[in-house]
Amino acid sequence: IVKNPKYFLTDKISDPLMKRLDSIFEKVGKLSEKEEKETLVFESGSRLIEIALADIIYIQAVKGKHQAEVYTTDQMMNVRQPLKSIYEMLNDNFIYINKSCIIQKNMIREIDKKSRIATLKGGFELEIAIREMKNVCGSL
DSSP states (O other), rough: OOSSSHHHTTTTHHHHHHHHHHHHHHHHHHHHHHHHOOOOEEEEEEEEEEEEEEGGGEEEETTTTTTTTEESOOOEEEESOOOHHHHSSOOEEEEEEEEEEEEEGGGGEEETTTTTTTEESSOOOEOGGGGGHHHHHTTT
């Protein structure tokens, strides 16, 4: 156990060792960047599907069931998870617009405050709850 690292590292690391350590840290940095491409794994029937968070347009709860429909840029799928547990796995780019729907902020094209409709990429139009209107408009 090194109690004072500045005395331990001074003049004891040679240049080749320092270069090797730098290359190791650079590789570790590249690996963590790949991991930052955040994805979620959903269970849909007997399949496990990995989806990039950037591809998700919105997620909507299925009424009367503990399921949700995930709408992405290229598909729609039903998953066996309640909306609340999915929301806990998402990052700050997602926001509730009503009790049964979560959207990605980056996918919003237009918000009509009067009729409380959010138009998303892909032509989706979703109703915004009155109590969520301030949060949705403030997050843009």
